[in-house]
Amino acid sequence: xxxxxxxxxxxxxxxxxxxxxxxxxxxxxxxxxxxxxxxxxxxxxxxxxxxxxxxxxxxxxxxxxxxxxxxxxxxxxxxxxxxxxxxxxxxxxxxxxxxxxxxxxxxxxxxxxxxxxxxxxxxxxxxxxxxxxxxxxxxxxxxxxxxxxxxxxxxxxxxxxxxxxxxxxxxxxxxxxxxxxxxxxxxxxxxxxxxxxxxxxxxxxxxxxxxxxxxxxxxxxxxxxxxxxxxxxxxxxxxxxxxxxxxxxxxxxxxxxxxxxxxxxxxxxxxxxxxxxxxxxxxxxxxxxxxxxxxxxxxxxxxxxxxxxxxxxxxxxxxxxxxxxxxxxxxxxxxxxxxxxxxxxxxxxxxxxxxxxxxxxxxxxxxxxxxxxxxxxxxxxxxxxxxxxxxxxxxxxxxxxxxxxxxxxxxxxxxxxxxxxxxxxxxxxxxxxxxxxxxxxxxxxxxxxxxxxxxxxxxxxxxxxxxxxxxx
Amino acid sequence: xxxxxxxxxxxxxxxxxxxxxxxxxxxxxxxxxxxxxxxxxxxxxxxxxxxxxxxxxxxxxxxxxxxxxxxxxxxxxxxxxxxxxxxxxxxxxxxxxxxxxxxxxxxxxxxxxxxxxxxxxxxxxxxxxxxxxxxxxxxxxxxxxxxxxxxxxxxxxxxxxxxxxxxxxxxxxxxxxxxxxxxxxxxxxxxxxxxxxxxxxxxxxxxxxxxxxxxxxxxxxxxxxxxxxxxxxxxxxxxxxxxxxxxxxxxxxxxxxxxxxxxxxxxxxxxxxxxxxxxxxxxxxxxxxxxxxxxxxxxxxxxxxxxxxxxxxxxxxxxxxxxxxxxxxxxxxxxxxxxxxxxxxxxxxxxxxxxxxxxxxxxxxxxxxxxxxxxxxxxxxxxxxxxxxxxxxxxxxxxxxxxxxxxxxxxxxxxxxxxxxxxxxxxxxxxxxxxxxxxxxxxxxxxxxxxxxxxxxxxxxxxxxxxxxxxx
Numbered sequence: 017x018x019x020x021x022x023x024x025x026x027x028x029x030x031x032x033x034x035x036x037x038x039x040x041x042x043x044x045x046x047x048x049x050x051x052x053x054x055x056x057x058x059x060x061x062x063x064x065x066x067x068x069x070x071x072x073x074x075x076x077x078x079x080x081x082x083x084x085x086x087x088x089x090x091x092x093x094x095x096x097x098x099x100x101x102x103x104x105x106x107x108x109x110x111x112x113x114x115x116x117x118x119x120x121x122x123x124x125x126x127x128x129x130x131x132x133x134x135x136x137x138x139x140x141x142x143x144x145x146x147x148x149x150x151x152x153x154x155x156x157x158x159x160x161x162x163x164x165x166x167x168x169x170x171x172x173x174x175x176x177x178x179x180x181x182x183x184x185x186x187x188x189x190x191x192x193x194x195x196x197x198x199x200x201x202x203x204x205x206x207x208x209x210x211x212x213x214x215x216x217x218x219x220x221x222x223x224x225x226x227x228x229x230x231x232x233x234x235x236x237x238x239x240x241x242x243x244x245x246x247x248x249x250x251x252x253x254x255x256x257x258x259x260x261x262x263x264x265x266x267x268x269x270x271x272x273x274x275x276x277x278x279x280x281x282x283x284x285x286x287x288x289x290x291x292x293x294x295x296x297x298x299x300x301x302x303x304x305x306x307x308x309x310x311x312x313x314x315x316x317x318x319x320x321x322x323x324x325x326x327x328x329x330x331x332x333x334x335x336x337x338x339x340x341x342x343x344x345x346x347x348x349x350x351x352x353x354x355x356x357x358x359x360x361x362x363x364x365x366x367x368x369x370x371x372x373x374x375x376x377x378x379x380x381x382x383x384x385x386x387x388x389x390x391x392x393x394x395x396x397x398x399x400x401x402x403x404x405x406x407x408x409x410x411x412x413x414x415x416x417x418x419x420x421x422x423x424x425x426x427x428x429x430x431x432x433x434x435x436x437x438x439x440x441x442x443x444x445x446x447x448x449x450x451x452x453x454x455x456x457x458x459x460x461x462x463x464x465x466x467x468x469x470x471x472x473x474x475x476x477x478x479x480x481x482x483x484x485x486x487x488x
Numbered sequence: 489x490x491x492x493x494x495x496x497x498x499x500x501x502x503x504x505x506x507x508x509x510x511x512x513x514x515x516x517x518x519x520x521x522x523x524x525x526x527x528x529x530x531x532x533x534x535x536x537x538x539x540x541x542x543x544x545x546x547x548x549x550x551x552x553x554x555x556x557x558x559x560x561x562x563x564x565x566x567x568x569x570x571x572x573x574x575x576x577x578x579x580x581x582x583x584x585x586x587x588x589x590x591x592x593x594x595x596x597x598x599x600x601x602x603x604x605x606x607x608x609x610x611x612x613x614x615x616x617x618x619x620x621x622x623x624x625x626x627x628x629x630x631x632x633x634x635x636x637x638x639x640x641x642x643x644x645x646x647x648x649x650x651x652x653x654x655x656x657x658x659x660x661x662x663x664x665x666x667x668x669x670x671x672x673x674x675x676x677x678x679x680x681x682x683x684x685x686x687x688x689x690x691x692x693x694x695x696x697x698x699x700x701x702x703x704x705x706x707x708x709x710x711x712x713x714x715x716x717x718x719x720x721x722x723x724x725x726x727x728x729x730x731x732x733x734x735x736x737x738x739x740x741x742x743x744x745x746x747x748x749x750x751x752x753x754x755x756x757x758x759x760x761x762x763x764x765x766x767x768x769x770x771x772x773x774x775x776x777x778x779x780x781x782x783x784x785x786x787x788x789x790x791x792x793x794x795x796x797x798x799x800x801x802x803x804x805x806x807x808x809x810x811x812x813x814x815x816x817x818x819x820x821x822x823x824x825x826x827x828x829x830x831x832x833x834x835x836x837x838x839x840x841x842x843x844x845x846x847x848x849x850x851x852x853x854x855x856x857x858x859x860x861x862x863x864x865x866x867x868x869x870x871x872x873x874x875x876x877x878x879x880x881x882x883x884x885x886x887x888x889x890x891x892x893x894x895x896x897x898x899x900x901x902x903x904x905x906x907x908x909x910x911x912x913x914x915x916x917x918x919x920x921x922x923x924x925x926x927x928x929x930x931x932x933x934x935x936x937x938x939x940x941x942x943x944x945x946x947x948x949x950x951x952x953x954x955x956x957x958x959x960x
Contacts, residue, residue, distance in 0.1 A: 056585065056586050059811055060806045060811065061584070061585075061586070061811075061812070062566065062572070062574075062579070062582070062584070062687045062688075062806070062807075062812070063565075063566040063584075063588060063684065063685040063686055063687045063688070064684070064685075064719075065683065065684050065688075065719060065720050065721070065722075066721070067718065067719060067721060068721060095802050097801075097802050097805060097849070099805065099808065099826055101808075101810055101822060104806065104811065105805065105806045106805035106806055106808060107802050107805055154822075156810075281850050281851055283801075283802070283846065283849035283850055283854065284849075284854065285798060285799075285802070285849055285854060285858055288690075288691035288692035288722075288799060289688075289691050289720075289721065289722065290721055291721055291722060
């Protein structure tokens with residue numbers, strides 16, 4: 017089989033986070049009872065007009081910025097005309113000629129090789145309502161009508177499914193971190209379509225569009241399958257038809273939805289109800305001011321304070337914990353101990369109780385005393401496990417908790433020395449092993465020390481003293 | 489039988505303040521007059537709660553000239569709980585759940601809405617003969633049209649059923665019927681009055697305006713209709729002003745332009761002569777009147793056909809039978825429902841304009857027709873600006889002929905546009921324009937003068953109009 021080169025372009029729609037909808041003051045929420053979050057504008061009532069929610073324009077500016085796009089300063093909206101029951105006005109207000117962002121990119125890394133996935137444009141538009149089909153009736157839920165969307169369109173510059181999934185993972189991380197969208201594919205707040213074609217030479221093959229793929233993982237599978245399907249067709253001497261398909265993950269196959277008719281005619285024209293928008297530099301600066309640190313900037317920052325790659329990825333994967341950790345960096349303390357504590361005991365407490373760290377009573381000051389006590393040895397990891405619930409749920413200080421849980425870490429050297437002497441006497445074999453260069457023996461001996469003291473001595477001090485004594 | 493409604497609103501107001509009459513007296517008189525003039529077919533819906541509303545209006549406010557004054561509303565302006573049909577079968581059962589912004593203002597001023605005025609279906613036409621409810625008649629000669637599309641509103645004021653009506657003007661639809669029926673009709677500057685709640689025909693041209701018996705009363709009503717509206721992004725933010733403030737001032741040295749096109753062969757001889765008499769009168773009173781060359785005026789009708797139909801084809805897409813209005817139920821598929829609902833719901837003229845508009849926006853046509861029309865439209869605006877550098881106002885006849893006989897333009901849809909050839913340029917440039925009656929022709933039919941002002945210069949138009957109304 018000759019080599020075919022796949023060419024893939026991806027269109028992503030994300031629901032934008034905002035208080036209200038794009039063109040009306042209905043709330044922009046998810047999960048309300050059917051048709052309760054609706055007003056006359058969302059319904060496309062006669063005589064109604066769109067208003068513009070500036071907050072969403074700012075989100076568009078932020079999206080354009082983080083995707084390295086040029087920001088369009090003078091822009092307008094357009095009407096895309098088509099009849100469909102979920103389209104209340106039978107036109108959708110979108111941006112056709114003046115998308116808010118153009119010519120951007122997202123940098124990805126696949127198998128150690130960096131590549132810029134080029135973004136053709138991003139634009140703001142309104143969502144349609146949701147339809148449900150029951151037997152021979154169709155029902156419409158207008159709660160979603162007018163919810164703000166940003167559509168992100170890549171150039172046809174993706175060459176395989178790995179690049180596609182890596183792009184989507186990165187895109188999702190960026191939009192999520194910038195607080196532009198929740199990017200929950202299962203709730204439909206992030207939706208992906210992939211355009212796939214294959215060719216043996218420099219000319220582009222006929223493309224098919226796979227609509228509404230349900231997860232990033234499935235985008236990868238769908239693209240692989242679609243490439244295979246197209247190869248088989250071409251190898252058997254047939255031609256690819258321009259069509260819209262969907263991916264069935266149970267059958268692991270793309271399935272024909274409809275054959276595309278020649279050039280959809282949406283009769284675009286400039287939306288006359290919304291005057292041109294001039295985005296001033298001031299407005300843009302203002303929008304970007306609230307942009308949080310993005311994952312790549314965080315990676316850089318965390319590397320500098322000595323976190324391991326694993327720690328970095330783990331903390332970035334948890335946005336709420338990350339933002340708490342960022343706040344902690346304002347304090348001088350041992351960040352390695354801090355990150356370990358956050359990612360282990362604290363994270364599992366939060367998971368277990370389904371809480372956000374901001375819902376707990378763990379103030380930065382309290383956390384810093386805990387970290388310092390861990391560092392000095394006044395507190396052991398075992399102690400932490402005991403006091404965590406009280407630490408998170410009450411206002412009590414660490415000192416109060418230590419009293420309450422009867423934690424008295426023994427830092428008295430002569431007491432520890434007595435224990436060490438006893439352990440050395442009782443374990444001559446291990447002592448010999450150590451003297452013969454078996455470093456592992458020290459661990460065993462330390463274990464014995466901790467056992468004798470029921471874990472109440474400072475392990476660091478005990479360890480130092482043990483080595484001292486053995487080397488004498 | 490009382491004749492309070494024949495008095496000026498200042499006189500009516502005094503009687504109300506002195507408690508010699510009540511709002512209910514005015515309403516009862518108006519309802520009697522409606523009954524007596526039923527053959528005019530000027531109303532589509534009578535407000536069956538208006539007597540109750542009159543009784544509950546409360547204590548007369550002596551500073552509010554409009555307290556208790558009845559008004560008719562063109563039936564394309566949304567009235568809460570009162571049927572709003574746009575003179576179309578597709579909305580003949582439509583009872584809105586909100587008020588247009590102007591209706592809120594009318595209600596705040598404690599005016600009483602007597603009913604909804606007949607009109608061309610969706611304001612498409614120039615004789616009101618496209619109404620699903622049959623055409624209104626001209627009170628001056630019932631064999632003739634009252635003009636359109638605000639024909640019902642014009643007939644109501646002309647027959648003095650109530651002193652006021654609201655109309656809407658997309659391509660002359662206030663001024664032309666005002667001229668045909670001998671009343672005062674103002675199309676204010678685009679953006680002066682909120683369009684929220686005006687069922688859109690051509691969004692970039694539509695404007696609501698007052699229709700009245702006298703210039704003063706027209707200006708006074710405009711005072712309460714204007715203002716920026718958060719619900720209409722195209723509404724203008726202007727300092728509050730009193731539009732009656734220049735009425736009664738001298739016109740000496742006022743500079744007035746009369747474009748040659750406005751007195752060319754297309755205008756009836758009797759009308760041209762009347763205009764010439766007006767010019768002599770104005771010159772005699774010290775105004776400077778120059779006959780000037782003005783470009784592009786003859787292109788306006790063509791532009792109107794392109795821009796208005798294109799926008800209309802999109803604006804009227806929402807009438808699909810799904811959420812409100814008439815629906816043809818006996819159908820099997822969505823497409824069949826659309827086709828039958830719209831096929832039966834719309835009249836011929838509306839369907840014709842939707843088809844032409846869809847064609848204009850389709851594929852390459854959008855560039856060939858629509859984009860080009862927008863460019864020429866800019867040229868018209870610039871041409872007006874050029875004239876207004878040297879002149880305060882532009883005048884001409886409002887129409888090329890007096891009100892034609894009913895039935896004469898119905899068979900030639902293209903010719904019907906020619907009724908508006910003199911008034912359409914004003915919509916293209918978004919300027920204010922007013923019709924003031926200047927006498928009658930040999931058949932005793934009214935002739936109107938068209939006064940065009942700079943953007944937001946309505947007060948100056950009223951000054952000249954009132955001067956002519958008083959003295960000519």
